[in-house]
Amino acid sequence: MPPRRLTRHSTPDSSMAAADLGTAEWERSKVTNQDLNLLKKLGITTKPKAVCFPSEESYPAPPMGYRVSFVDHLIRGLSTPIHPFLRGLLFVYGLQLHHLTPNSILHISIFITLCEAFLGVSPNWALWKRIFFCRRNGSPNVAYNIGGVVISIRSTANYFDVKLPDSVQGWRKRWLYIREENHGCAEDNIPPFDGAEKILRRRSWDAEATEEERTSTEALMTRIHELQNTRGKELSGIQIIVYFLKNRVQPLQARKFPLWKYTGDEDVDRLSVDLEVKDLEKLVRKITSLSKKDSIPSSCRVKPFSAAHALPKPVIKDLLRIGAQFVGYREYASKTEKKLAEANERANTLALQLEQSEKARKKAESDAVDARAEADKAKADAAGVEDLRKRLHTAETSLSDHIAAQSAREEAIRKRLTTQSRRFVARTAQEFQLDEPANDPLLDALSFLEVHGSEAREGIDQAKAGLSRLFPYFFPKKEEPATFLNLAKCFNPSEDLGLRVRHENMKVAVENTVALVADSQQSIDWSKVGDTDQIEQSRWRSLIKAAKPNTRKILAYIGIKPSSTPSSSKPEV
Template identity: 60%
Template structure:
């Protein structure tokens, strides 16, 4: 029973697989991979194809190499129909050609080494991984040490981006999980005599690489080499591997893997056990920028054939395995008869041969026409959808053009507002600096005049606010001092200026006391005058005879006599002063009165 549809189930990619893909560099290019969500059957987005985690770790990476594109076309296969070991076969072959033979992947050489067979068991023909690439039984090729089976690989499917090629024929066909795998004549196609002659030197070189003593090359060495240099053989590249430039090579998908991770990966895709040693290098030196191709080296180029106005003969269907008429799979290795031998046997019956050929081509054309009709219907749907999107885009474009002037004006106004705001901020900052400078200057002037400096108990941390706080403290101190000074000067004013009215302002009041004359001397002289005149009045009141001429001659009185007279008159002087309203000084003055 063939179970193409029932083999698909929900993808189960683990976090370990995700981390491995990230280490290998698949997250480097955005949207190169997409992972399914809840779907149990693949439904890839446009320009994506279905592949597997085990394909990627064996050298596959989008965009896909043109040689693999050609193989899929010639063999009439989809990417999901190849097993992981088949993918590794192609990776090793491309690495062998580019790194050790110094040629592009060669189609003629490929046909000399490989053929295809169906993959199935117990009467079940698989669709996922339903085709196996195997080495022909009569060819001595590298022992790749494939694992007998890759466990659970069909459950780890995902989508890889398929970048369209300039040549439409090389584009991989869109995913179709229901398409049956049909065995084709191209699966067993052998190289022609001309192709064998052209590739004989390459086959000789392969035998030398296998058998040169001390420099034997193996399949596991080739596998370890392309995993180590981090260039995916099955990725479309601008440069072949023989130009590999080391750590700085532009084709590298990631940096070097840690030795432990590299060894674990090699053991995973091969059947090496823990006792087997993982090769750290190739015994045969690969071509690269440090080991360039010899001068005059001939670089052969041979890609799988493309259709010219229709399908190539190699893609003609031989049988449908599901109809029970296919050849035994056990003979694919080399015992099956090739297409060339079949034609030789039919030389005796040219008419039958021609009839079979036309019938085969008719079947191929019919299948091809059916596929073209499906693709045309799909293209028409896409064209209608694109037309609707174009109409919407045109409407949006017209609306955008209508609003363009308003948007431009708004943008201009926004720019003007930004510029004005910037200028305002600049002016504000300059003004703030100026204010701060003046406040600091005023604070220094106050300190110099009052010899008092203050500190804030809890500063705000803002220079302007702190300076204002200090200035307020200085201002309060100054105001209090001025108020006290005004009160004091107002009290003194009547004594110094008896006949003047007190000024209304403190400044005018203070100016009265800044006269160049000695106001204290004048006050003392007035006091002496009052004292002398009062004394003379008291003496006259006592009706005593006084020789006023002698009294005025104070120069004849000695100092000691002057002091004794004052001392004797002290008790009486207190009474006189009390009568006049004056309070006597605490200590008697021994100085002479000032006379001007």
């Protein structure tokens, strides 16, 4: 039966009617000082900038070169660069790291440690399918995104009882950023974080081993059964956990050497020195369901493979045979080496293609980052355009209000100017016509007002000139005012200015007459001069008439040219 091909085709999980929480699950990180101390003891934070802790963000935004992880993932064997087998699982299942629960991470760590340290083989997909499968994690009403997938042991698999807790409390809140590292191989990279990516059930979640894969892994399953049931040398899941925690080698990290070449305290893949016994036991109880009453094994009953305990040669031959079966060459055992060489050549070709594919993937990721940046810029520009639209609308509304107010003001001004024009016409009885009207009510009213104003200014100038010429005669002892209003007020007193001038002139005339009479050297009784009660009016007029012939001489003497009109004979004194 030919092996089934694994594709990236996905189908919705029809068994889950609950909706994904999506980004609503994320909240501000709550990594405690106790968590920081534990990571420091495990050697995870010893490298410079190996871990970056979030500040105030409530949704992960990893810096360039970092990926999102959890404290509970790191203490269960996760570290960067990640193991190729873990990356392969994420690819086949279509998952990201935050989709897996802490118990699922621990299952993968135990499996890799079992394969490398106790079976002496690299972890492989065929053996994995015989033991594990994936299922969706959630409740009837809620389907989680963080920890939304659980890796479970098949009921038919004869596998270790790991004694995992039913659930890990609060692990979703303890997230942080880990630096993405690699050993020059793109396969060590962690897929880019996407917190909004939906979990879709894939056919690979329930994929079972083919008949060929079952045949090729039967010896490994037998060895797993022996490890569990050899009297006096029973191996348990807790012992496997203690082994990789005690050795300080993270199973889920891409390492320079597999665990069957582990060299001890000087191993290049160790992250820290040995943990103290109390710290080791406390950590084992933290990640399992063991309580303080349960004892923690200090070592394994089965001696694991290492540099000091090398793989036996028969096992190596079996591995070569199993490797040949995996790539489909099983006809002739004598041609194994040739077949393996061909497989290696094919693997090199696939590696080259994979490298090219990885370059394309990196370019696609770079293009995706650029596209996101352009999209963010477009959103920002759109927000700016929307803001400009709002501001423009506000400005247009304000301008409309201003235009309406200006129109109302101009109308009020026009009415006032028209009223002023009418008042001027009513006062002066003069009405003007514009030669070339602009048909603009405001401009025409202003033009009329200018015409009226020009005529009024011209009249005021002429009146001021006339009053200025008269001022010295009426007010010889005063200084002429600077303004026309004050000048006009001088000519509008309560008394009669003309009568006052005539009185002044008559006084001068009387004084001059008295002076002439005195100069004639006649004897005059001056006590009788001016006694008008003794003079009759008829006598007065006859005397005036008799004096007229000499009037011209007297006026000429005092420098006044008489007019041709007859003088008034009206008595004023």
